[in-house]
Amino acid sequence: MIYEPSVLAVVVFFAFVGVTLGLSFWLGGKAKTSEGYFSAHGQIPWFINGVAFAGDYLSAASFLGICGMIAFYGYDGFLYSIGYLAGWIVALFIVAEPMKRLGKFTFADALNSKFNSPGIQITAGVSTLVVSIFYLIPQMVGAGVLVTPLLGFPHWVGVVIVGVTVILIVVSAGMVSTTWVQFLKGSLLVIFSAILTIMLMARGFETKEGGADGYEFRTLGPFTTKTLEADLGTDPETEKWSVVAVDSVWEETPFVRLKNEQGTVTVWKKEEDAAGKFLLTEAQSLTKTADGKVLVNGLPKGSRKGEPELHPVGHISKLPEGKTETGPLGLLTFFSTLQNSEVILWPKTKVAELDGSSTTVYYQKPTHGSQVLRPGEHPRFKGIRSNKTKDKLNFLSLMLALFCGTASLPHILIRYYTVKDEAAARKSTIVGIVTIGFFYILSLYMGLGAMVSGALDVTNSNMAAPLLARSIAEWMFAAISAIAFTTVLGTVSGLILASAGAVTHDLMGHLFKVKMNDAQQVRIAKLSSVVVGVIAIVLGILFENMNVSYLVGWAFSVAASANLPSLIMLLFWSKTTKQGIIAALIVGMVSSLGWILLSEDTFTQVYGLLAEDAWMPFSQPGIVTIPLGFLTLIVVSLMTQPKKSVAE
């Protein structure tokens, strides 16, 4: 699709960024000490902190990734919403109060509270840094994804803008301004999502033949296989068209290529019926030729509106009882109507052609509503409908990692140090759960709304939510895009701050035995913020084409495997030793990272290798590496019990 920057969007966008930065500098004056810098002096009111939790947590992956996944596959994206929220139950009932009671600045402080061991501090610091950097990559990629269509900049410019803005926020004021940015962003995200959902309900559904640009996708036929060319001649529209010869590559596909009188080649999908006849439904194609040109539906891709581009898609082809529109819908009739409708989804297939060019074909897939609203349609969740044990384990493993990962994410954990006591930690978690839960309920409406909005960009699922907003009103698009961008800003600043805390407290203080006064600590933290920020910018540019929610899955798995076993056992098992904690941290981190790097998903999506060559039986490590972390801790702790307790 071609995105033309809209003046309104640009103005709203810069107003948001400007206000955010202004707020940071203004609040910056309040944080001069290290306590102020890392934990806002523990003076943040619990309600503000609770909404800031939502700000921290509802990252680019939650907002853009989940809506996009629902818009392209249906219910499955909502499984992430369910899993992400479930993790907060662990945070509230198990982690919140002890974290506040035991620690001061970082997650490592809490783990180390009983032992005063430099080993724990260093290992936990490294783990914080690893998880934060993994979590940073998708946020930065998300930033680039957003800025490209919004402002018309290339990907790397978007990443650099976010990186620099965040570094400014973090360096200027630390936790105080980060918290207020998160509060602002968390509230705006939820409020505007609610408004968007209400507008969506008021609009209702209507049947269409194509997307928001008014282009109606064509269907040719019915034909019989042998006489396709002759059949084309009988229709005045296609009488001068010809069928492009099928080579060994295209033969494998369900597509037919037709050439019109101007010589433009378009791709069509064959839909056979029981009688052996078939229809051709119009597909869309994006070709990258061997010499670097980009063709859209057979024509050179344009750069301005009106020139060749992929059409926006996503529509309802049939409503229940033959209706053409529903009028305003309620919270439940939204689903019950969709359940009995037919929706056009747009899967894609990549064809590597013999001449070195590659064509991605996006084709119409009429899908019954009941299928859209059931789990198990996305390849990642195939375990639900597959009989293979490894697919089922993969699903179980992902749901486990989501459940256990939340309460182990360093940038969430440090937020417990910004409030004054355990009661405030508990209350802010409750506010967080309410805010986040409410948002996740909206995510299903927004995702499904985007699916049938006619506004989807087939090449970019992450843009589903902003494009849904655009299909409703231009100002809504401006607001949602700006909020999505501040979403990235907020989460990234939280992550950078968590990393800076780990470097300053856990690594510099214990590994290099640097003695620092208060002002020096803040200086080191700011310096490390800049360094981590620059690393994040570089990685964000390198990983441009990676799927955002997939990368977040990595971070959750590593956090859950490395951090959770130590945290839980420290709280509930009195025989836990420092060696046990160190071993569990290392084993959890190394095993989950290793598993991910050798898994099928990474083989196919990162290295470009064959799925069959992957070493691991399934892609999600959690179900093996989380128990492994617990087991390591128990075994090592039992082996290293202090002599005194043995004698007793």
Next chain:
Amino acid sequence: MSAPLHNRLAMVLFSIYLLLYGGFIVINLFMPDLMEKTPYAGVNLAIWYGFGLIFTAIILAFIYGFSFTSTSKQASGDDSASSQEVSK
């Protein structure tokens, strides 16, 4: 309510949620067709259960939060004593 009782309540509420979440995963794994059934208002079980999990989380959080209101200050611990001086 005393601190041990609060801990116990937390464990009970946590277990309730764990059972519900586990049930959701088990149905998805072994009886996926059940998720397509529409028990009420033409909305399928997958959506009811998913929304149910989110609302349950919110309700459990409130129950836990309100259990403290009767004895508001009691459970708050002494965090200055147990925290560490890292900068020394």
